[in-house]
Amino acid sequence: MTRWERPAAGREPAAAALLGWLADPQAPGLCLVSGSQGSGKSELLAWFVRHGSRSDVVPERAVHAVALPAEPETAEAVSAGPLAAGPLTAGQSVLGAVWAIADQLGIVARAPGELVAALERDARHTVIVLPDLHDADVAGFVISLAELPQVRLIAEARSGSPAHRLLSGSPCAELDLDRAQWRDEERFALWREAVARSPREVQEHRSDDGAAPDLSDPVAVCEADPWKVTAAYERDTGHEHGGLRAAWLRAGQALCAESRPATRALTLLGVLGDGADPRIAVALHEAAAGADWRMLWRRVRGDVTPPWSGPVTAAAVGQGPLAGSVVLADAHGVVQAVSLDGAATRGRLPELCPDPLTASVLPDGTVLVLDDGGRVTAHSGWATRSAGSGLAGLLADGPGDTERLLDALRGQRGTALAHAAGPGPGTVALGGADGTVRLLGDVTDAAPLHNGPVRALAVLDVPLGDGVSTPLFYSGGADGAVRAWAPGSAPMAAPVLRRSSPVVCLDAAVTAGGATLVAAWGDGLVEYVGWDSGVQQTFRPGPPVRAVALDGAGRVVIGMDEALTCLVPKQERFHEDGTQQPPLS
Template identity: 55%
Template sequence: MMRWDRPAGGREPAAAALLGWLSDAQAPHVCLVSGSEGCGKSALLAWLVHHGSRPGGLAERTVHAVVPPSPDESVLATVWSIADQLGVVARAPWELVPVLAADGRRTVIVLPDVRGEAVAELVLALAGVPGIRLVVESRLGSPAHRLLSGSGCAELDLDLGQWRDEQRFAQWQASHGSQHVVAGMPKPKAVVDLWDPVAVCRADASTVTAAYERARRGEYGGLREAWLRAGQSLCRDGDPASRALTLLAALGDGADPRLASALAEAAAASAWCWEWSRVSGDLVPPWPGPVSALAVGEGPLAGAVLVTGPSGSVRVVRMGDGGARGRIAVGSFQPQSVSVLADGTVLVLDEAGRVHADGSWVARPTGSGIARLLDEGPTGREVLLAALRDHVGTAIACAAGPDLGVVAVGDAAGEVRAFGDWEGAAVLHGGRVNALAALGVPVGSEGVVPLVYSGGADGTVRAWSPGHAPMAAPLAERDSAVMSVDAAMTQSGPALTVAWGDGAVEWIEVDTGARRTFRPGPPVRAVALALDGRLLVGMDEYLVCLAPGSRAQPTPEGVQRRP
């Protein structure tokens, strides 16, 4: 049996009560640790975090997230800290609550020194999520305490004598002299120039977030809006260059133009080079709208990116600058996945998983009309499209081949099926296929070999070549669902990009395993990879194009698995 570490200052009764509350399935979801200043609230919470973070501890006592105390209390910084530690993405309380509700796992969150009503209201919203337990420290008489103490939560008032062993407290006091039981609040942070993009990239993130949260829309030349747009990424522990890149990617065209040049210079040492962004509200070129799926154009659509979203159409934008090149009307449905055949045929999946084809960009066949009439049979393209229409899927991808190419379609049961020049099927995941990418890989005298990359809800990316067994080990794996994948045959060999449900985007050199990571901040809906290695990342509010910089990561970014 693991030894129980005693808390300092004779607080064994309070510690035992906390552990009992954690183990009681019928207890209120919030435990309020209250009392006057200096009574030992912070020390008790520090003990709980230490006790609940030890390897091999009891599952019901495990602490999963701790919000760092800050003199600048911010609801958004609190949301981003919780989301980041739990491996999810949330832009605001309205998004964090349903995301954690969908997760469903038991989760213990500790919030030290909660003072204001806004964070207390967030606590009450989270308390309604099944599986969530919250330990909240709040001083007696504070607005947060007044709101929470009347909400039906459990409360440990450390001013009451029942929560301290007086004999052990006297022994502790004798051995520690006049030291206080409680750890003091962090010292106030230095004043930050909120107009200076370089300064905010180097400053304490919670301080900047709280200041921008209090500011009015339109203040600080557009820097405030970019920070709040990308906030969860900016509040992670990151170097100033990576923060500058993230902030630059979220900057709209209405911002002070001096901000972009300063941020580009500050981001020079990051793993990526920023090419362009199209942000909600941009006019020149216009923002193409929210992104649900992306695809790099082929054939007549070469040099373009196809962008789908809730508008019920596919927008065609230029790879070079994100400017508009055209639009494809696909009907009244909402496109879920998009890909392009080598001849420019656009394939789109609707909400029900049915394939729709658009050939408006395909070159017209040559030859006389009489010759076409004498050829009574359907073309290979027509046969392929007919086969696809009979299949229901969750993701689609195309790759070039010796004739028609190959089309891969994944389904909700984890199976991927290939159509076209190569045919076959394989079960790659223990659940839904969320995303697919396909490549025609040149292999010596064999010409082209098809390679399909599949990303699943099970948090793995797997490779399969139709006609062969799938690779036994996943190419990439995280404790998070795959949201999107794409692949390209670049000058340095095959490259893969993966968007994960925890907000990370990884660019992987398949042959070497070298990786680059980008976290834009908001939930990533789709990624696309061009032949020259440029990466496109699509979100609800902006689309950004990056090129690889000089610094790559040799090993993948790890994620701690939660029980």
């Protein structure tokens, strides 16, 4: 158990009251720590965060997220805790606070409502600390969070500030540190004497009087403090800055979490619409030269040349008549194919596929779609006719490969889907809510792979020699693990990848660099792993990732609600058409 030392500034009574509030299930969800400047508010919160963020703290006292404050002295105090990564403008920016909290909780939230909705779906006890609030808009966001029964918030606000006036009028427990009952007078006096003898040099911590860069200069905003840029764009509602403001607000959480200007430029480029000033895209391309990835193309909501293909919920690389394409499904059930060379539309299925969750393309062009209810449907709008069509088809004995596979799937339900080609109809893997993966078709087998639901499946065709191969299935779970399993053998004992965030989607392919896997996670991270080449790179596109697809040329397609991007990692060299170049000598 964590040993909690005494808090500074003689704040033992306030600390005891804070811990008592945290343990009281009947207490209001918000504890407001108020008082005048120099009353020890920051020291109390620094003590609480430092202990509550340790790995061995009891769950009831754990701190899960901290939105760091605007005031440098408070930021310095709170930064003693392990959760110190965050903005210096959180106390003045609603989006800054949202993105800082979401990042530490391992979720993607573009706006306050998305963070509230994500926390509403998560029944776990969550403690969030918001030091040094001033702005009333941020305080209003805090009140909306406090309405969630599983969330506890500790907010610091100077007495008399706009934030304090709003928060103190809401249902809350208030610790006014100007009141004598919340301090040990003797230790408080000693602390005040020590502060007077060694005053903090606040000004040396301030950076260029808080001025934001030129918000119309793409290079400047990528090099500046991203939290200041966020606050400035948030305030400047009357100017789009050539399209930069809209792009920044689409991908801001990833931009604020990224420290490298080149990667920020690449991220910003990926969500920049074609209605933006064309000079901005040129500047961002140049600024992204030092990033680990190269963007081949992008399509953003509102684009007209070629037109925006719509939000993506599922994606799969095409085969057979769909070779060179990626098949995309949206939330409305529209399934279309777009070119991997530039996202030009290559047609769509005539029928809708309601609530598509994931998709897979068979070698003949048939598209399998798994819907949100777990049902698999097959769509043959792009499928090639079999050699047995016409009179030969009438005389053929028995159903074809695709029909046999569909027969095996009839009545089955799953949470994830992948298809492996084979000598017959191939093998379909279906994930289950209980963590089990089942195989149907050429191969029948099952294995428990996850604690909790299977969220994603992908397959590699592994050669065994003499023209014989076997499928290797990858599964990603809500437990954050990616596991590998070859039919007929025991699953690998350890995950091949593991993170604290749930897996959202997977794809795998044999590229020129060998066996390769792409995984996307619930916190917005996309990870590219070349098992044979040793390449391992990550990218956060900004908005929540809904689907990924990987082709044999190593191109990674990332599908989101507002953007579709295609990138390749720079550690492996590619021609402009995506085919691989030999390594540089």
